[in-house]
């Protein structure tokens with residue numbers, strides 16, 4: 001089966017071609033212009049998707065040495081995300097469907113992140129624990145198959161990526177600040193400042209990151225009312241990153257132990273964080289668990305993960321495709337049962 005996958009849920013326009021679970025092409029075009037506004041401007045994001053989506057689709061087909069007539073299925077992200085951005089991808093997919101008589105299946109973006117580790121590692125054994133950490137989501141899933149998984153915990157306020165970005169903004173960094181904090185944290189002392197690890201001892205798998213952002217703001221106002229000295233920025237970055245990473249690692253490990261899973265898979269933009277990859281790796285080693293960290297290209301928003309899970313879902317349903325072009329886009333996230 002050859003899948004053409006389209007992902008436009010936020011500020012990356014991505015199109016991929018997946019053939020029998022292998023990535024043949026995966027083009028990601030990032031809208032870097034949002035940095036000057038300090039965050040994503042939804043209206044500008046959807047307009048920018050419209051401008052590039054046709055060309056990126058041509059390039060993805062070209063890179064995969066595939067013609068549109070070779071495609072069996074179109075997969076497109078339908079939720080969650082920015083409504084205007086989702087609409088560009090969904091309507092483009094529907095247009096291709098009508099023009100080339102191809103079925104379309106709508107895919108949940110979070111499902112893409114849950115299984116992005118499987119993209120490069122087809123041998124991962126179910127059940128496993130998946131930590132999805134991005135700019136909009138922070139959740140732990142107990143994953144039983146490609147079609148069965150439960151949310152066992154989520155953030156009750158900000159996502160981890162949001163915390164990285166907001167703290168970075170307080171330190172005068174550009175959007176998105178997560179990668180900048182990561183880079184500076186490598187040369188800083190993570191024990192220099194003691195920031196709160198909210199909910200680290202709660203007996204559930206939920207997270208809270210908005211208090212950390214507030215704590216950093218109060219700290220900066222009190223300690224450095226005239227501005228943060230250059231030589232303190234790396235230490236603050238390392239200390240704030242450690243506060244986020246410690247909670248993510250502790251809760252994910254506890255989930256793997258309670259639900260007797262031998263494997264942890266991480267996904268989403270924040271899973272590119274070197275502190276998280278390192279500390280999660282060390283803890284997994286101590287506890288005899290396998291850790292799967294996708295390559296950075298598959299951590300961030302990408303269409304390959306959308307095409308991959310689409311193909312897996314179809315094969316778990318013995319190839320049955322319900323082609324219904326009436327599907328609507330939906331900004332809402334996957335909700336926890338408790």
Ligand code: KG4
Pocket residue numbers: 010133134135136137160161162164165176177178179182268269270271272273274299300301
């Ligand atoms: O998954 P993603 O590309 O888009 C969403 O679905 O949100 O994640 C983007 C988020 C941003 O908050 C960004 O700052 C964060 O991922 N991020 C990082 C790193 N790379 C991206 N956060 C910390 N360290 C990184 N290396």
Ligand code: ZN
Pocket residue numbers: 109113134135268269300301
């Ligand atoms: Zn994402």
